[in-house]
Amino acid sequence: MSDAWIYGSGSEDTSRLLAELGFSPHRVAANGTLRPPAGESRAPALALVLANSLEQPSCAELCARLAADEELGEVPVIVALPSDVLSEGIGVVEGHELLVEPFTAEELQARIARARRAVSGIDHDDVVRVGSLEMNLATYQVAIDDRPVDFTYMEYELLKFLVTHPKRVFSREALLNRVWGYDYYGGARTVDVHVRRVRAKLGNEHASRIKTVRSVGYRWEGT
Amino acid sequence: MPGCYETATVYERRVNDSTGCQPNWTDRPKTGRLIRHTVQGVNGRDEFVLRTVEERGVRFIRLWFVDVLGLLKSFSIPVSELESALEEGVGLDGSSLEGASRLREHDVIAHPDPRTFQVLPWKPDSLVARMFCDVRQPDDGPFGGDSRATLRRVLEHAAALGYTMQVGCEVEFFIFGALGTNGAVPTTLDDGAYFDLTPLDVGSDFRRRTIEYLEQMGIPVKASHHEVAPSQHEIQLAHTDGLSMADSISTFRIAVKEAAHELGAYATFMPKPLAAHPGSGMHLHISLFEGERNAFHHTDAETPLSPTGRAFLAGVLAHACELTAVTNQWINSYRRLATGFEAPEFVSWTRRGAAALVRVPSRRPGRAEATRFELRSPDPACNPYMVLALVLAAGLRGIERGYELQAESIDDAPNGAPRLPLDLREATDLFDASELARETLGDRLVDVFVANKRRELDDERRTVTEFDRTRYLRLL
Numbered sequence: 020m021s022d023a024w025i026y027g028s029g030s031e032d033t034s035r036l037l038a039e040l041g042f043s044p045h046r047v048a049a050n051g052t053l054r055p056p057a058g059e060s061r062a063p064a065l066a067l068v069l070a071n072s073l074e075q076p077s078c079a080e081l082c083a084r085l086a087a088d089e090e091l092g093e094v095p096v097i098v099a100l101p102s103d104v105l106s107e108g109i110g111v112v113e114g115h116e117l118l119v120e121p122f123t124a125e126e127l128q129a130r131i132a133r134a135r136r137a138v139s140g141i142d143h144d145d146v147v148r149v150g151s152l153e154m155n156l157a158t159y160q161v162a163i164d165d166r167p168v169d170f171t172y173m174e175y176e177l178l179k180f181l182v183t184h185p186k187r188v189f190s191r192e193a194l195l196n197r198v199w200g201y202d203y204y205g206g207a208r209t210v211d212v213h214v215r216r217v218r219a220k221l222g223n224e225h226a227s228r229i230k231t232v233r234s235v236g237y238r239w240e241g242t
Numbered sequence: 243m244p245g246c247y248e249t250a251t252v253y254e255r256r257v258n259d260s261t262g263c264q265p266n267w268t269d270r271p272k273t274g275r276l277i278r279h280t281v282q283g284v285n286g287r288d289e290f291v292l293r294t295v296e297e298r299g300v301r302f303i304r305l306w307f308v309d310v311l312g313l314l315k316s317f318s319i320p321v322s323e324l325e326s327a328l329e330e331g332v333g334l335d336g337s338s339l340e341g342a343s344r345l346r347e348h349d350v351i352a353h354p355d356p357r358t359f360q361v362l363p364w365k366p367d368s369l370v371a372r373m374f375c376d377v378r379q380p381d382d383g384p385f386g387g388d389s390r391a392t393l394r395r396v397l398e399h400a401a402a403l404g405y406t407m408q409v410g411c412e413v414e415f416f417i418f419g420a421l422g423t424n425g426a427v428p429t430t431l432d433d434g435a436y437f438d439l440t441p442l443d444v445g446s447d448f449r450r451r452t453i454e455y456l457e458q459m460g461i462p463v464k465a466s467h468h469e470v471a472p473s474q475h476e477i478q479l480a481h482t483d484g485l486s487m488a489d490s491i492s493t494f495r496i497a498v499k500e501a502a503h504e505l506g507a508y509a510t511f512m513p514k515p516l517a518a519h520p521g522s523g524m525h526l527h528i529s530l531f532e533g534e535r536n537a538f539h540h541t542d543a544e545t546p547l548s549p550t551g552r553a554f555l556a557g558v559l560a561h562a563c564e565l566t567a568v569t570n571q572w573i574n575s576y577r578r579l580a581t582g583f584e585a586p587e588f589v590s591w592t593r594r595g596a597a598a599l600v601r602v603p604s605r606r607p608g609r610a611e612a613t614r615f616e617l618r619s620p621d622p623a624c625n626p627y628m629v630l631a632l633v634l635a636a637g638l639r640g641i642e643r644g645y646e647l648q649a650e651s652i653d654d655a656p657n658g659a660p661r662l663p664l665d666l667r668e669a670t671d672l673f674d675a676s677e678l679a680r681e682t683l684g685d686r687l688v689d690v691f692v693a694n695k696r697r698e699l700d701d702e703r704r705t706v707t708e709f710d711r712t713r714y715l716r717l718l
């Protein structure tokens with residue numbers, strides 16, 4: 020089950036709604052820590068900030084710290100605000116998506132989908148679409164102009180990682196750690212080799228979306 | 243979280259430093275080992291294979307492995323058997339890996355490697371996919387006859403020392419028209435009927451199709467061109483890690499044969515098919531990396547290789563003669579080496595000459611990662627797994643024991659350098675007695691290989707050839 024971390028107090032109703040949507044909610048103490056107290060070290064699928072209940076740190080500061088955190092930087096962040104404080108402007112532009120209290124489970128689900136798409140480009144149906152390229156993360160299938168393209172597992176995993184982390188540069192070492200993670204002895208050059216293979220299979224229209232950032236690494240340009 | 247990998251591993255590097263000698267890979271002590279701790283399962287790969295088969299409508303899965311001579315073997319399983327094949331492997335008679343000299347029937351288990359799952363591009367009507375297999379004993383222990391596993395073991399040993407091997411390669415081969423029977427000289431395509439059949443050069447059509455297949459199989463091509471001899475072609479494969487390159491070469495040979503077959507031609511990797519023309523070589527471009535750094539690169543532009551690179555090359559040269567049985571494993575291989583055309587005859591290295599065993603290409607400024615040496619003896623009919631395993635083992639031994647590199651040979655003069663074995667018999671004897679080969683490959687692989695070669699030599703010894711007849715029939 021995916022974790023959802025909730026920042027701020029008064030979270031009982033929100034926890035219940037998240038649990039209904041299949042998340043496992045964890046409350047994070049509002050004392051300035053970024054992580055829940057017990058054991059959870061893996062990044063959650065979602066961070067929900069109840070902005071009105073925050074004092075220290077402020078909503079803006081918390082969101083900035085989340086974005087800057089090495090492990091949590093890619094977590095979709097939703098800021099929830101009661102309708103009567105919207106005009107004060109606090110928290111309105113923070114995070115990836117805004118949620119106005121009170122809200123229903125359906126609205127929460129829609130906001131989560133939007134926040135997720137804002138971060139990773141993944142649509143609600145688990146498909147990433149970039150021009151004529153379609154990557155279905157549920158079925159592991161990639162198609163260009165509706166024609167299937169056959170990748171090997173590691174090529175697929177590399178493409179998936181780049182596509183779902185657009186516009187950010189990753190070093191070869193970072194890609195090795197995050198995509199291969201284990202069981203390789205090809206070294207850092209393995210990344211170059213796989214990038215070349217993926218580019219070859221993507222063909223002219225899409226190959227150039229994987230940018231080589233000289234002496235740094237690679238970046239995916241989704242648009 | 244989406245896009246996040248659910249596994250993590252901690253590598254422990256524990257190299258046996260205290261004894262000052264390298265661990266024995268065939269029966270490795272724990273100290274030379276790479277230890278993996280898999281935190282969570284790796285079922286993503288199996289899941290990928292199963293879903294792809296379902297989504298793409300793949301009908302059959304070909305499980306590939308190579309025998310001791312590097313010849314590709316394949317057996318098909320229907321999709322219904324795929325899941326259990328991934329989980330438990332598929333039973334197999336291990337003697338099928340032993341070439342023509344089988345010791346005895348022996349049950350082994352072929353475990354498909356899901357990372358090598360790939361839909362075959364040349365079977366568009368009914369989809370067929372392949373996976374390479376690791377062959378292990380029924381009790382999951384290593385099977386001594388599996389050269390792919392042997393290469394993997396040597397690569398892991400290199401990784402434990404902090405090195406990864408990168409290999410690029412240039413493969414030469416011929417495509418002929420219909421093959422005659424009983425060893426008739428084949429028809430070349432560049433000067434015969436085939437050229438008339440199509441307004442375009444069959445060769446370029448063929449190369450285009452082959453390259454498309456290769457790219458779809460994840461084997462990027464750097465360049466291709468028509469070679470010196472009629473009907474001869476060369477395709478350069480971009481560098482990759484050692485295991486992927488050996489897999490790529492195996493795949494390459496079948497892809498080339500398929501592409502030729504579709505054009506009504508026949509591709510051969512026979513080292514020397516035409517007496518009057520150059521044979522086919524398979525030059526290997528080899529480098530070692532430490533992380534992102536090329537361990538062969540020397541900052542001084544006038545020095546061709548770093549101390550590590552020099553010691554590695556010294557190891558390769560020191561063991562070149564005993565490894566020739568593997569780089570050039572057929573009787574026919576020595577006809578290529580015997581006749582010049584830039585094929586190497588002596589254990590020498592050079593920066594400028596064209597006929598040395600090893601060429602160290604001159605450096606291009608700002609391209610430290612491209613520093614490498616080119617081993618020019620192998621031919622495309624070798625077992626790439628055994629060749630890479632032994633070349634790497636020889637080079638690592640050079641590093642570990644601090645071998646000194648011999649002087650560069652200028653203008654292809656051998657300078658007293660030892661000559662390479664003249665024929666397969668000499669090469670096989672040297673290989674049989676090679677302590678490096680036995681340590682790297684294990685006795686079983688060496689013995690089976692040697693048995694195969696002795697049998698081939700015996701067959702030839704009993705054959706009356708065209709040479710005999712033209713030379714002796716009238717004279718005697």
